[in-house]
Amino acid sequence: MARLLDVLREELSLTGTKEGCGEGECGACAVLMNGAIVNSCLIPAIEADGADIRTIEGMAGGPQLHAVQEAFLECGGAQCGICTPGMVIAAVALIERHPHPGDAEIREGLAGNLCRCTGYQKIFAAVLRACESAGTNSRENR
Amino acid sequence: MRAYVPGYDLRVPGNLKEALGLIAREPGVWQPFAGGTDLMVLLEAGKLSHKRFLSLSKLADLRGIEVTSDAVNLGALTTYTEIQRHPLLQSEFHLLCAAARETGSIATQNRGTLGGNIVNASPAADSPPALLVYDAEIELISTRDAHWLPYHGFHAGYKKMQLAPDELLRAIRLPRRTKAWKQYYRKVGTRKAQAISKVCFAGAALLEAGTIRDIRIALGSVAPIVLRAVKTEDVLRGVKLTSKTITAAKETLAREISPIDDIRSTARYRLRVAQNLLEEFLSQLVR
Numbered sequence: 001m002a003r004l005l006d007v008l009r010e011e012l013s014l015t016g017t018k019e020g021c022g023e024g025e026c027g028a029c030a031v032l033m034n035g036a037i038v039n040s041c042l043i044p045a046i047e048a049d050g051a052d053i054r055t056i057e058g059m060a061g062g063p064q065l066h067a068v069q070e071a072f073l074e075c076g077g078a079q080c081g082i083c084t085p086g087m088v089i090a091a092v093a094l095i096e097r098h099p100h101p102g103d104a105e106i107r108e109g110l111a112g113n114l115c116r117c118t119g120y121q122k123i124f125a126a127v128l129r130a131c132e133s134a135g136t137n138s139r140e141n142r
Numbered sequence: 143m144r145a146y147v148p149g150y151d152l153r154v155p156g157n158l159k160e161a162l163g164l165i166a167r168e169p170g171v172w173q174p175f176a177g178g179t180d181l182m183v184l185l186e187a188g189k190l191s192h193k194r195f196l197s198l199s200k201l202a203d204l205r206g207i208e209v210t211s212d213a214v215n216l217g218a219l220t221t222y223t224e225i226q227r228h229p230l231l232q233s234e235f236h237l238l239c240a241a242a243r244e245t246g247s248i249a250t251q252n253r254g255t256l257g258g259n260i261v262n263a264s265p266a267a268d269s270p271p272a273l274l275v276y277d278a279e280i281e282l283i284s285t286r287d288a289h290w291l292p293y294h295g296f297h298a299g300y301k302k303m304q305l306a307p308d309e310l311l312r313a314i315r316l317p318r319r320t321k322a323w324k325q326y327y328r329k330v331g332t333r334k335a336q337a338i339s340k341v342c343f344a345g346a347a348l349l350e351a352g353t354i355r356d357i358r359i360a361l362g363s364v365a366p367i368v369l370r371a372v373k374t375e376d377v378l379r380g381v382k383l384t385s386k387t388i389t390a391a392k393e394t395l396a397r398e399i400s401p402i403d404d405i406r407s408t409a410r411y412r413l414r415v416a417q418n419l420l421e422e423f424l425s426q427l428v429r
Binding site for chain 2: 036
């Protein structure tokens with residue numbers, strides 16, 4: 001058995017996806033699997049056979065960052081960076097379902113992603129900024 | 143010590159016949175693997191004795207939500223996300239939707255399954271209290287036969303189930319008999335999201351002119367199994383709610399549950415919270 005996380009990082013050199021806890025608690029290894037957020041540390045790679053997997057590397061459209069990534073930069077939503085790929089993935093998954101999330105929805109949408117640096121406020125602000133400034137951009141970027 | 147994951151075997155049968163054949167030929171050897179949100183954690187931590195896993199991911203017979211006039215059948219592989227998004231479950235079985243919404247993170251809810259939650263047999267599982275309140279039935283299937291049994295009684299003791307090594311849980315059936323019942327669900331954990339419960343409470347009651355005609359109550363994290371509080375129900379059935387009957391029910395509940403001190407909470411706290419949740423549920427019935 002191989003974990004999806006290890007195949008992404010070690011076989012495919014997609015090292016943007018991070019390993020934090022390795023037990024599905026921290027969300028650092030989050031990817032989109034057929035459009036739904038999952039923790040790749042808990043997925044046997046064989047179960048991803050035939051699935052559409054989007055990692056953090058696939059969020060930007062070439063040099064043009066995804067609206068969520070832009071907002072993280074503008075709002076200071078990243079510090080050490082370990083949680084950031086998972087946070088961005090969770091924010092994208094949230095906005096795809098709720099283009100105009102309220103505060104409670106943002107907190108719920110990111111509840112599975114832990115950050116030890118920012119205290120979360122700037123991350124929440126970045127999600128709001130992404131929706132305000134370019135809610136529709138996030139779709140065009142893909 | 144952490145496990146060496148490549149040392150584990152995962153077989154992915156393409157259909158139910160193949161899967162059942164494999165566990166019939168080598169019973170106990172192959173550990174069924176559904177969403178993996180519990181098993182992968184234990185596996186990676188080196189805490190599983192099994193080395194061989196049977197992925198259920200390709201078994202279409204274990205998927206889907208089917209609504210009939212008198213019941214809802216959920217395939218064992220129905221995820222927490224699918225439960226939350228189903229319109230009929232939202233309107234008639236909101237305890238189950240509430241449980242699904244409070245289980246783990248969204249990433250966990252996208253992978254974790256109702257069948258896995260049952261067969262993992264944790265006394266702290268969040269959906270089983272709702273299933274007990276709805277009087278759920280479950281279908282077990284093997285190469286020998288397929289049969290339905292009441293979910294209440296399936297867990298015989300801590301991590302012990304009425305499940306033979308050659309059987310799989312195929313489906314869960316919820317009878318559509320509780321639409322008119324007043325329903326209550328509350329999970330108490332360390333934090334609002336992604337916490338394993340200290341106490342989890344599900345209750346539903348049918349009232350007639352202020353009298354409890356029927357009632358079902360179930361709790362997680364207060365006994366070796368998720369517990370249906372039948373003695374407390376007996377005290378409440380047929381009575382009008384007064385401060386006296388509520389006190390009597392709380393006293394019965396205290397005798398019926400057996401909470402323990404562990405990493406997440408204490409027996410004393412769990413007892414107090416379980417009684418408070420019962421009182422909150424009953425108070426809301428007459429409001």
